[in-house]
Amino acid sequence: AQSVTQPDIHITVSEGASLELRCNYSYGATPYLFWYVQSPGQGLQLLLKYFSGDTLVQGIKGFEAEFKRSQSSFNLRKPSVHWSDAAEYFCAVGAGSSNTGKLIFGQGTTLQVKP
Amino acid sequence: DADVTQTPRNRITKTGKRIMLECSQTKGHDRMYWYRQDPGLGLRLIYYSFDVKDINKGEISDGYSVSRQAQAKFSLSLESAIPNQTALYFCATSAIISETQYFGPGTRLLVL
Numbered sequence: 390a391q392s393v394t395q396p397d398i399h400i401t402v403s404e405g406a407s408l409e410l411r412c413n414y415s416y417g418a419t420p421y422l423f424w425y426v427q428s429p430g431q432g433l434q435l436l437l438k439y440f441s442g443d444t445l446v447q448g449i450k451g452f453e454a455e456f457k458r459s460q461s462s463f464n465l466r467k468p469s470v471h472w473s474d475a476a477e478y479f480c481a482v483g484a485g486s487s488n489t490g491k492l493i494f495g496q497g498t499t500l501q502v503k504p
Numbered sequence: 505d506a507d508v509t510q511t512p513r514n515r516i517t518k519t520g521k522r523i524m525l526e527c528s529q530t531k532g533h534d535r536m537y538w539y540r541q542d543p544g545l546g547l548r549l550i551y552y553s554f555d556v557k558d559i560n561k562g563e564i565s566d567g568y569s570v571s572r573q574a575q576a577k578f579s580l581s582l583e584s585a586i587p588n589q590t591a592l593y594f595c596a597t598s599a600i601i602s603e604t605q606y607f608g609p610g611t612r613l614l615v616l
Contacts, residue, residue, distance in 0.1 A: 398544070421603045432508075432594060433547075433607040479546060483603035490535050490554060490598060491562075492605060494546040 391416045393482050395495035402470050403503045410465040410498050412480030421483035422463040423492065424454055428476045436478075439463065450474070475502045507531045508608035510595050516614045517585050525580045525611050527595030534600050536578040538562075538570060541592040541610075550593075553578055554600075585615045 392415040402408055414420060421440050425433040437448025444456040454465045463480060480495040508529045517523050527536065534555050539547040539562075549562030551570040559570060567589060571579045582589055592612050596605040 393546075423604070425607075432609040433596075435604060435606070438604055490600075490603060491549060491552065492603065494539075494548075496544055496546045 391420070391482055391493045393480050393493050393495035395478075395480055395498050397498050398496065399499045399501070401501040401503060404472050405469050408465075408467045408470045408474070408500070410478050410480075410500070412463045412465065412495060413461055414463065414480075414482045415461065416482055419458075422454075422456060423481040423483070424448065424452070424463075424465050425479045425481065426450075426476050427479065427497075433479065436465070470500075470502055472502045472504065475500055506609070508595060508597055508606055510593075510608040510611050512611060513609065514612045516616065518616050519586055521585050523582045523585055523613070525582075525593055525595075525613070527578045527580070527608055529576050529595075529597045529606075529608075531597055531599075531606060532575075533597035533606075534575065535598045536572065537596040537598075537605065538568075538578065538580045539594045539596065540564065540589075541594060547594065550580065582613075582615075585613075587615045589613065590615045 394413045423438045424436040427433050436452050437446050439446050439456045478498045481492040483492050511526045537552040538550040541547050548564050553559050553572045556572050569581045592610050594610050595608040598605045
């Protein structure tokens with residue numbers, strides 16, 4: 390069965406510092422992978438996605454993520470965090486080419502940004 | 505205008521009451537989904553629909569029902585609300601050829 394683990398429930402970084410949010414998945418074939426962000430009181434916004442091809446994907450707001458098949462990981466990174474990045478971040482996995490249309494979400498990581 | 509809208513945005517109800525949450529979309533997508541979000545649990549799928557005639561249970565469908573009135577409308581009902589259904593509910597849509605889902609702003613439900 391598919392599953393997604395975000396090991397860090399809460400992360401605090403200083404503004405301007407680099408950021409890495411971890412995501413590990415369990416799936417037998419090549420999955421579709423997503424990162425969503427949820428700002429306070431808002432819905433989920435897609436940051437980036439990986440379907441195939443280049444394992445380093447660029448997203449909106451300066452975020453990027455790298456798919457590492459050997460580690461079953463899809464970590465989200467940003468070189469310099471801004472105060473407006475404070476939000477909850479969700480990693481999700483889809484069933485890849487079988488296209489069931491269903492996503493499995495991780496538990497979420499809450500990012501706090503210190504001035 | 506938002507592509508995926510949810511009404512109401514906030515709702516307080518009492519135990520035992522029937523309540524309906526509504527979702528509309530203008531993206532022209534065939535697939536629609538209902539999730540609930542609880543702190544520390546992420547999003548869990550309640551029901552999903554691949555077209556008007558296709559409704560499927562998700563991982564936590566007990567106590568909920570849905571209706572797909574049209575391609576653009578997907579409603580979630582709580583037949584007899586209970587306090588542990590207090591949560592943030594999200595509707596989402598996706599196209600057939602893609603698993604990217606687009607989310608509405610959410611409905612915050614409190615069951616007293």
